Amino acid sequence: MRGFRAALCLAALAASASAGEIPLGERRSGYDLMGRETRAMQDDDTANPGMLWVLEGETLWNKKTGHAARACAECHGDARTSMKGVAARHPAFDAARGRPVTLEQRINACRVERQKAPALAYESRELLALTAYVARQSRGLPIDVATDERTRPFLEAGRATFYRRQGQLNLACNQCHDDNWGRRLAGNVVPQGHPTGYPLYRLEWQSLGSLERRLRGCLTGIRAEPYDFGAAELVNLELFLMWRARGMTFETPAVRP
Amino acid sequence: MANALINVPPRAKRGEIIEIKTLISHPMETGYRRTQTGTAVPRDIIRTFVATYNGAEIFRAELHPAIAANPFIAFSTVATESGTLTFQWTGDRGFSETASAAITVE
Numbered sequence: 001m002r003g004f005r006a007a008l009c010l011a012a013l014a015a016s017a018s019a020g021e022i023p024l025g026e027r028r029s030g031y032d033l034m035g036r037e038t039r040a041m042q043d044d045d046t047a048n049p050g051m052l053w054v055l056e057g058e059t060l061w062n063k064k065t066g067h068a069a070r071a072c073a074e075c076h077g078d079a080r081t082s083m084k085g086v087a088a089r090h091p092a093f094d095a096a097r098g099r100p101v102t103l104e105q106r107i108n109a110c111r112v113e114r115q116k117a118p119a120l121a122y123e124s125r126e127l128l129a130l131t132a133y134v135a136r137q138s139r140g141l142p143i144d145v146a147t148d149e150r151t152r153p154f155l156e157a158g159r160a161t162f163y164r165r166q167g168q169l170n171l172a173c174n175q176c177h178d179d180n181w182g183r184r185l186a187g188n189v190v191p192q193g194h195p196t197g198y199p200l201y202r203l204e205w206q207s208l209g210s211l212e213r214r215l216r217g218c219l220t221g222i223r224a225e226p227y228d229f230g231a232a233e234l235v236n237l238e239l240f241l242m243w244r245a246r247g248m249t250f251e252t253p254a255v256r257p
Numbered sequence: 258m259a260n261a262l263i264n265v266p267p268r269a270k271r272g273e274i275i276e277i278k279t280l281i282s283h284p285m286e287t288g289y290r291r292t293q294t295g296t297a298v299p300r301d302i303i304r305t306f307v308a309t310y311n312g313a314e315i316f317r318a319e320l321h322p323a324i325a326a327n328p329f330i331a332f333s334t335v336a337t338e339s340g341t342l343t344f345q346w347t348g349d350r351g352f353s354e355t356a357s358a359a360i361t362v363e
Contacts, residue, residue, distance in 0.1 A: 041329075044278075046264035049327040052282045055262070206285075206326035 021244075022178055022192060029248060030191040030256055033182065038203070042255035050132060050201040050253025053125075053208045057133025060126060066117025072130075075114065079137055087135035088143050088250045091239045093150045100154050100239050104131055104210060105230060122229035128208045132199050135252035143196065143250055145242040158240025161233055167224030173237075188257070194245035195238065197254020208253065211238055263344060265358035269336035277308070277316075278331040281346055281354060287322040303348035306330055311340035320348075336362045 031039060041047050061072045061079055076082045091100035094109075101109065107130050108119040120127035147155060162173045176185070177193035184190065198211040205213075212234050216226035227234045264278040281303070288300025300322065308316040316332045343357040 046262050046278045046280060047329055047331075049280060049329070051262055052260075052280065052327060203325070 020178065022181070024247070027194060027245070027248060028181075028192055029194055029196045029251065031196070031251060031254065033189045033191050034257055038255055038257055042197075042251070048201065048253060048255055050199075050208055050255065053129045053132040053199070053201075054136045054253060056125070057129035057131070057136075060130050061133055066111065066115035068114065068116040070115050072110070072115075079134060083134045083137040085138050085141050085144075087131075087138040087252065088141045089145055091145065091235050091242065093146060093148075099232065100151055100235055102212070102230075102235055102238060103134060104212075105235075107131060107134070123210060123213055128199050128210065131210070132208060132253050135199065135250070138250045139252055141250050142247045143242055143245050145239060145246065147243060151239065154236045155239050155243055157233075158236035158238070158243075161237045162240055162244075167219065167222035169222045171222045173218070193241065194248055195241050196245055196248050197251035197256070199252065200254035200256055202256050204257065211241075260354050261344070261346075261356045263356050263358050265342055265360055267359070268361045268363065271336060271338075271362050273336045274333050275336050275360075276331060276333045277342065278329070279306075279308075279344055279356075280327065280329045282327055283346075283348070283352070285320075285322070285324055285326045285328065289322065299349075301349045301352075303328060303346045303352060305347050307345045308332070308334075309343045309345075310334065311338065336360065338362050 031042065041049075045051050058079075064071045064074075073079070087103050090103040090106065092106070093099070094101040094106070104122065104127055107127065111117045112119050120130075145151070165172045165175075173193065176190050181190050181192040195211045195214075198214070199208050201208050202214075212229050215234055215237060216229075219226040260282050262278075262280040266275050269275050283303050284301060285303065286298055286301040288298065288302075290298045292298060302322055302324070303320045306316075306318040306320065306328075307314060315334050318330060320328060339360065339362045341357050341359055343355065346352070346354045
């Protein structure tokens with residue numbers, strides 16, 4: 001414990017020396033920081049376990065559901081064209097709610113309002129599958145969330161969360177992911193924290209998981225109380241992280257250790 | 258539900274060594290874990306994987322609790338004749354899944 005505290009103090013010292021945002025040109029996806037085998041796993045669609053969810057999502061996309069007995073495909077057509085780039089633009093501003101919504105929330109809103117079907121639970125296999133299938137259509141495209149006067153207050157709120165120290169360890173996101181990326185924490189490389197490939201297959205989870213699951217894990221790691229799935233704070237933070245990763249290539253379904 | 262992903266080259270030359278890759282959706286519950294109330298989570302794993310080439314067995318694997326969820330199995334074989342490769346996974350709780358792929362050998 002003492003060693004860990006000392007390490008944190010050192011980290012804090014290093015932070016004061018190199019504090020600040022990562023320059024645009026020095027940003028790197030977690031993909032670049034992982035091992036050769038894990039990269040090969042992500043690159044090969046027949047070895048990438050995330051593709052199991054993508055294929056299931058394709059089935060769900062074409063399946064009639066809810067009281068309206070409509071399939072996603074009946075309104076949206078072929079996802080390969082209609083959903084291209086959609087995930088790279090989320091969280092996106094939703095005029096009806098007056099705030100940004102994640103791709104998961106957008107899918108659930110469509111289910112409840114258009115398909116008259118019950119909302120899918122966060123991290124359920126079906127919601128992950130549909131999200132993965134929609135997000136897969138943005139693979140290779142640059143991340144491009146809207147930053148206009150409507151989303152700016154939420155982006156700034158997300159930025160404030162990113163730079164705010166919290167939890168019993170009293171750490172802010174930027175202390176690891178801006179100031180100490182590339183160094184090791186308990187044997188693992190600290191990534192820059194760019195959400196380029198969600199939902200992604202994490203080997204530690206042995207499953208696909210959303211960005212919110214990852215963020216909640218990080219919050220538990222700094223011994224802060226995690227925000228609930230779908231909470232405004234999480235969505236704002238996701239919006240800020242996507243803006244921070246603007247222009248980076250979308251990788252869904254990514255594989256991470 | 259898409260349970261299995263198979264990658265077999267659709268065409269090959271006679272005598273060529275081909276790589277076959279399979280990925281299947283399965284939780285691979287070890288049987289060693291307990292719930293928060295202390296009850297054991299029963300084991301639920303794939304026990305065997307068998308690949309046949311026009312009916313003849315060419316590859317077999319036994320799987321154990323230490324193998325991760327969604328097992329990925331890759332192996333190679335010699336392309337001898339056109340036909341069908343069939344893959345079968347069987348496991349606990351009556352789990353059984355079959356997939357097949359065609360190959361043309363020239």
